Amino acid sequence: MTFFTEYLADPRTRDALFEQTLEHIYLTAVPVGMAVVIGLFLGILAHRSPQLRSPILSVVSTFLTIPSLALFAILIPIVGIGATPAIIALTLYALLPIVRNTVSGLFSVDRAVVESAKGMGMSATMRLWKIELPNAWPVMLAGVRVATLLTIGIAAIAALVGGPGLGQEIFTGIRRIPATGSLESLLGGTLFIVILAVLFDLFYLAIGRLTIPRGIRE
Amino acid sequence: MSDQTNGDPLARLGTDAETGETMIELQELTKRFPGQETPAVDRLSLSIPKGEIVVFVGPSGCGKTTSLKMINRIIEPSSGHIIIDGEDVTDIDPNHLRRRIGYVIQQIGLFPHIRIAENVATVPHLLGWDKDRTRERVDELLDVVGLPPEQYRERFPKELSGGQRQRVGGARALAADPPVLLMDEPFGAIAPITRTRLQNEFLRLQTELQKTICFVTHDIDEAIKMGDRIAILQEGSRVAQFATPEEILTHPANDFVEDFVGTGATLKRLKLTRVKEVEPTEALTGRVDEDRETLRQRFDASDWTAMLLLDRENKPLRWLRGPDLRQQDRPLEKAGVRTRALVEPQATLSDALEEMLLGAAGVAIVVDRRGAYRGLLDIDAIITSIQTMKDAQAEYYRAAKLADPEDEVPA
Numbered sequence: 001m002t003f004f005t006e007y008l009a010d011p012r013t014r015d016a017l018f019e020q021t022l023e024h025i026y027l028t029a030v031p032v033g034m035a036v037v038i039g040l041f042l043g044i045l046a047h048r049s050p051q052l053r054s055p056i057l058s059v060v061s062t063f064l065t066i067p068s069l070a071l072f073a074i075l076i077p078i079v080g081i082g083a084t085p086a087i088i089a090l091t092l093y094a095l096l097p098i099v100r101n102t103v104s105g106l107f108s109v110d111r112a113v114v115e116s117a118k119g120m121g122m123s124a125t126m127r128l129w130k131i132e133l134p135n136a137w138p139v140m141l142a143g144v145r146v147a148t149l150l151t152i153g154i155a156a157i158a159a160l161v162g163g164p165g166l167g168q169e170i171f172t173g174i175r176r177i178p179a180t181g182s183l184e185s186l187l188g189g190t191l192f193i194v195i196l197a198v199l200f201d202l203f204y205l206a207i208g209r210l211t212i213p214r215g216i217r218e
Numbered sequence: 219m220s221d222q223t224n225g226d227p228l229a230r231l232g233t234d235a236e237t238g239e240t241m242i243e244l245q246e247l248t249k250r251f252p253g254q255e256t257p258a259v260d261r262l263s264l265s266i267p268k269g270e271i272v273v274f275v276g277p278s279g280c281g282k283t284t285s286l287k288m289i290n291r292i293i294e295p296s297s298g299h300i301i302i303d304g305e306d307v308t309d310i311d312p313n314h315l316r317r318r319i320g321y322v323i324q325q326i327g328l329f330p331h332i333r334i335a336e337n338v339a340t341v342p343h344l345l346g347w348d349k350d351r352t353r354e355r356v357d358e359l360l361d362v363v364g365l366p367p368e369q370y371r372e373r374f375p376k377e378l379s380g381g382q383r384q385r386v387g388g389a390r391a392l393a394a395d396p397p398v399l400l401m402d403e404p405f406g407a408i409a410p411i412t413r414t415r416l417q418n419e420f421l422r423l424q425t426e427l428q429k430t431i432c433f434v435t436h437d438i439d440e441a442i443k444m445g446d447r448i449a450i451l452q453e454g455s456r457v458a459q460f461a462t463p464e465e466i467l468t469h470p471a472n473d474f475v476e477d478f479v480g481t482g483a484t485l486k487r488l489k490l491t492r493v494k495e496v497e498p499t500e501a502l503t504g505r506v507d508e509d510r511e512t513l514r515q516r517f518d519a520s521d522w523t524a525m526l527l528l529d530r531e532n533k534p535l536r537w538l539r540g541p542d543l544r545q546q547d548r549p550l551e552k553a554g555v556r557t558r559a560l561v562e563p564q565a566t567l568s569d570a571l572e573e574m575l576l577g578a579a580g581v582a583i584v585v586d587r588r589g590a591y592r593g594l595l596d597i598d599a600i601i602t603s604i605q606t607m608k609d610a611q612a613e614y615y616r617a618a619k620l621a622d623p624e625d626e627v628p629a
Contacts (some may be wrong), residue, residue: 116327119292119400120340121317134331213331215374218570 007184016169021192023164027083027155027201031090032148039095039147043140044128045100053103060099063092068154068181072161086158086165093154094147101143105136107142138212156189166193236430241398241430242266242289247298247455249284258284260454261298267447268397269428275441276451276458277478284457286400286434302398307534317341318400320391320429324406326383328375334360334386335371341394348544359366364419392427399431405440405515417443418564422587442467443489443566450475463490485568486599487607493570495561496603498584498593501526506535506550513550514543526583527554532590534560534583560585561595567603570595 007013039060045055068089075085109132117131133140159167166189173185243266249259266272274282287293289300291312294405297607299308307315328337335356341527342352357367363385375383384404391399404420421444424431435441441448444448450458452474459471469486470476479486502522504513506529515539517525525543527536527550534557536542542553559577560571561584570582574597584592 110325110330112323112325112327113329114327115292116321116323116387117329117340119290119316119319119321119323119327121313121315121344122340123313131329133429135329215331215333215376 002181003184003187007181007188013188015165017188017192020164020166020169020189021196024152024155024166024193024196027086027090027158027163027165028148028196031087031151031155032094032144034087034091035094035098036144036149039098039143040102040140040217042095043099043106046099046103047106056099058105060092060095064096068093068157069160071164072158076161079102081162082108082156083163085161086155086163090151090155090158097143097146097150098140099143101146102136102140103115105139105143106130106132108139134213135216138208138216141204141208141212145201148200148204149197156193157160166196220624238267238269240265241268241303242432243299243301244285244289245299245301247285247288247300248296249281249288249293250296254341257296257454259288259295260456262447262449262455262457264457264460266432268430269429270446271424271444272434273433273435273441273445273448275435275438275445275448275478276455277453278436281455282434282436282451283402284586285451286402286432289398289400289432290321292316292317292321317344317394318396318398320396321578322384322387322391322399322401322404326387326407328383328386328390330375332374333371333409334365334373334378335367337375337386338390338393338411340390341396345394347394355393356389359392360386362392363389365389373509379412380408381416384416392468393592397430399429401431401433403435404433406435406437414565414569418562418569420444422562422564432471439486439568440488442486443568450478452567488568488571488604489566490607491560491567493561493565493567493584493595494562495584496567496595496599496610498595499599501581501583501594503528504538505532510546510550513538514550517543524554524556526591526594527551528591531588534585534591557583559583562587563592567600571597571600574600 011160041063042056042060046053071089071092072085075088079085079088113131113135114127117127122130155163155165156170158165159171169185169189169192173182173189176182176185242264244262246266247262248257248260250257260280262285264272274285276282284293288295289302291300291307294312295308299306301307302315302319328334329340335353338356338359342355347355356371360367360370365382365385370378370382370386375386378386387404391401405416408416417440433441433444435444441599445463447460447462448466449460452458458478459466459475461469461471466475466479467490470479502517502520502524503526504516506527515527517538523539525538526534527538529535529551535551536554537557538550538554542548542550545553559573559582561573561582563584563586573582574580574595580597582595584595585594
């Protein structure tokens with residue numbers, strides 16, 4: 001196996017992998033960030049309004065059933081190739097776990113807690129920001145974490161539509177099979193994606209430690 | 219409401235707010251929930267006098283909780299008016315209204331993500347109090363509800379027991395010193411022993427605070443114990459009787475009230491009398507800082523079979539018998555048996571009886587709020603008290619010529 005001795009030993013490969021890793025982080029963080037903003041909004045809306053709840057959840061679930069390759073391809077005629085179609089598609093995929101966990105997080109807040117907040121004279125907006133969201137936060141954060149891991153995985157496919165990221169290294173390998181070094185490329189891209197996923201996971205662990213109030217930590 | 223009250227002139231005595239002013243006035247308050255044919259609350263009219271505890275009690279589904287929650291408009295009334303302290307609050311901003319009304323619910327609903335001090339400070343924050351004033355008030359209230367601030371201020375709700383949480387719930391409701399408190403089964407989810415203690419503390423506090431309190435319970439015993447007045451509610455929150463506990467027990471307005479109050483009315487009457495209303499007897503006492511020989515002489519000179527040993531602050535320590543005083547091998551604090559069955563003056567005779575039956579000595583030791591010895595209560599005192607009440611009742615029935623010979627209580 002020449003993976004460590006030749007493939008990873010080559011500074012050019014390493015530089016390329018690091019650069020693609022940075023692109024991959026970008027390709028994950030931007031869609032997840034957008035999905036958090038949109039998902040938070042949709043989640044609160046779905047929690048508040050029983051009429052909108054099932055339409056919202058159905059639509060965001062439907063996104064995830066569209067095969068990623070198809071979705072990227074559909075978006076190309078509209079927004080062109082490169083990162084943009086990937087970012088749009090990944091945002092849509094990341095919505096489901098975020099919206100769903102926002103809704104179930106808000107529902108998990110003890111009704112008595114919300115009622116007593118109301119009884120103290122807190123307005124609906126204050127109750128949402130000061131009581132409901134902080135208590136729903138652990139569940140919501142778990143949703144963001146799942147969305148992130150999902151996005152890291154699917155983002156690799158973006159390379160097929162000319163997108164950036166570690167997917168490029170993987171597809172370089174796939175295209176060259178059975179040429180020498182093709183397996184190494186495939187493995188290299190995958191390994192870095194796995195490492196990235198682990199790092200993101202640790203990142204969320206730290207975020208949880210920092211942001212989940214001690215009173216509701218397990 | 220008068221058409222629903224018993225027609226008996228004697229029974230109506232004392233049902234009107236004869237003294238003081240009205241704090242909360244409910245006028246024809248009605249709630250119809252969508253999709254329900256009959257209103258949950260049907261034209262409830264009630265005057266709640268200032269500084270009193272009025273208990274709404276009734277079978278489940280009678281609308282008592284809905285009625286309570288309309289007062290701070292957690293549930294918006296379909297029609298009717300709520301007047302608090304002379305002001306019609308039916309249409310004012312509900313958030314401002316609620317900041318003036320303390321609210322305690324059975325599930326307590328402390329905010330789990332913030333500390334106890336911040337929980338208590340909720341309403342002061344909403345009212346824009348400054349930091350120092352809020353902090354001072356929080357500490358004062360934690361003290362009042364028996365949770366030393368330096369120990370509990372920084373804790374989270376999950377680190378407290380159920381009883382402690384309800385104390386915090388009470389402190390939070392009192393934070394901005396609202397004149398009115400609404401309490402929805404506040405002690406309903408608390409273990410029986412703790413419940414009795416919280417009820418007693420609450421009553422003691424109320425004698426100082428003089429709040430106007432609406433209190434919902436499904437438990438007639440609790441209603442009798444807590445209420446200055448009781449509104450017994452039937453389906454649709456129709457008032458079956460609105461009167462003092464004494465009235466309700468001795469002169470139930472109708473069959474519904476009689477059934478609801480139920481059997482064992484004599485035992486329930488024990489809940490009407492407080493320990494402080496009964497003259498305690500003196501026990502043979504000795505203090506721990508007295509000489510053993512002095513104690514022994516005092517014991518031998520008396521015809522008591524046991525001596526109550528008090529500590530330096532007069533708090534009961536041990537029951538000592540003759541041999542305990544003669545043996546020299548053990549310090550007095552360790553001799554004899556530990557004292558149990560301590561009751562506070564605020565407790566009811568029913569509580570005291572229960573303690574007596576639990577304790578081995580067959581007597582209850584009356585202590586003040588600091589735990590210092592005040593006297594003894596024995597079973598004879600309770601029997602005398604029951605007899606007095608029965609006599610009074612028999613007297614009433616004789617006077618009203620309602621007495622059924624079978625109901626005659628032998629004097």
